[in-house]
Amino acid sequence: MAIEQLSDGRWKVDVEPVKGKRFRKSFKTKAEALRFEATCRAKCIETPDWSPKPKDGRKLSQVIARWAVLHAHTLADGAERRVLLEAMAVELKDPVAARLKAVHYSEYRAAKLEAGSHPKTLNNRLGYMRAMFNVLRHLGDISYPNPLESVKPIKLQERELAYLSDPEIDQLFAAIHKRCKTPHVAMVAAICLATGARWGEAQGLVPERVKDGLVTFANTKGKRVRSIPIDSELEFRIQRHFKAHGLFSNCLNSFDKTLGASGIVLPAGQSSHVLRHTFASRFVMNGGNILTLQKILGHTSLAMTMRYAHLAPDHLQDAVRLGPVTDFRQFFDTWPT
Template identity: 25%
Template sequence: MSSNSFEATKYIGVRFRSHKTRRHGVLLDKYFVIRYKVNGKLREEGLGWASQGWSPAKAHKIRSEVTANIKLGVGPQSLGEFREIKAEEQRVKIVASKARKPFSEAGETYIEEYARNNKKSWKHDRTRFKLHLAPVIGKISLDYLTFQHIEVLKSTVAGKGLSKATVVQCLALARQICNYSIQRGWLNGANPVKGVKFPRLNNQRLRYCSLDEEIAFFEMAIQRRYLDCHDICLLSLYTGMRMGEIFALTRQDIDLVENRIIIKGESGADDGPKSGRSRVAYITEKILPMLATRIPDLLNMESLLFPSPSGDMRKEIGENFATLMKPLGWNEGVTDRRLRFCAHCFRHTFASRLVAKGVPLPVVQKMMGHATIQTTMRYTHTHDDQCRNAAQLLV
């Protein structure tokens, strides 16, 4: 509790009272007030505690300014008015500071404080930001960033001869940084990326693995003794798992009793489950012998099923896959990336074969780990011949 007994200081109109128990240094904490007359009436206003930075000299300075303003009839004429002016000055300073924040600073903060902790692809964001966004709009203050600046960014990235996908990714990153800046109070008004027309993408892969190609690929992989490449692709073809999901598999994820594989939602891999949800893949006779052979060699339950040569989690399937592609010749002369054969084609083939067998799309969606049924429906176009055959049933 505080005492109500005020004591004078050496300064006229400056008094204080001591706290009964709380100390500031070796002395009891002191609460300072100032007294002065306005139109013949005595006014007293509290300033604050010594522990908050107040002192007799500081209180005297404030009182002197107030009384001088009262005599001249200008400026703040009470402590309350002083505080209002200081608060407004601070607000203006903060607004001005925010307005001056360049896009580059906002982008770096977004990547380090948000993307790094929330996005698996944050390293890709960092690279795109440094290579494409920062050089074009990095120096522009957020509150001066406009639709036109984003259009310049769009045309600049496209002018480098980069893919439409890269242009879309750069625009999406700019939009995310601006949204983050709005949330942080750095950017006022609407997102300047709003209204910018994104290039339409048609990057749906059209390449699948036929039964003859399946035989040729796996026979050659065995002949070359590319066993990791063979087993990784076999697992993808008969479970539909993404490469990143396979790379993250450990011994504890393989259940040979129930014949199932647990695909963890947070795998730590760049190409892990995109929905963030865990799911189950099922072990069939096509992959059981391979898993049964590999598992006894693992040291413990946390051991990776397909570690990199250095023992860490893989980032990619490795150069052996590209080496296999050369003698097979499947990509020779193929410039459209949608038609080129890649390791991801095995996952697409898994889904395509399920659809061809008449498996309901919701089941395919669950097995593939798709967040939406629309993604799964992309596989239906590969079986238009089934629709033609169905139509013939009515003839």
């Protein structure tokens, strides 16, 4: 008998469509069992090597470990991302990955949000988890669809990109020279202001990458090498600094503390990046081309650079010149007094 009912009410299929190929599986209903039996018989006739795929019963933590083996080594932050994903698996109670539902993840996210997690942090976590499933599916390690495909990121209020005025730049460097014991802070900050570099990019410079009127950043976020022209005076001072003090030390904490004590007020979450924003803002306000700025900053997406477009001298001026109303006197001069 190919199909029989078990004592617990389930239906067991035990079918051998061709000699030597036997399939056994249990189902909740007889209809499911019949469909499976028919599928096995038909598939074995059409494709003798066919065999039903076993269910993927791996836990989420096991899938993360598999992703780490196959892909994490290709990422600059692969080890850190694995730690974060494993922590998420624990918080999600490590379900069978194939059974993870969008609603389960949404409930988890809502609880984290209520507990005080920042929406941007939660969006990053969603992105990491979705990317993990996408990679494994692309590599053929999982056959089921990405369970988080339908989960949408939380909509965020666009953050204000603050930049420093001339008096604030003077105020900042006065504080640096007064409070910082290491001479590296002032030089790294000056490089960031002059080139739009991230702090880590400027801090990672070596003498060989400062020459011929160019500074070359190799340790970039986008893994692309980029060279930025600099003034000859700045080039001279950087080389002199290296000869006198050696390579830059890790001095971001000193800068952060000095900026906090300088009296300069910035939006929450902005520190050394204000130097990069200041360069970009001044570049645009002085008439710089937005595409050139994209290359200088090393943005892979023009959308990132367009955040500065509103600072351009002629930005949206056509709204005044080409709008439906050019003479407002008709609205006011005829009103009764």
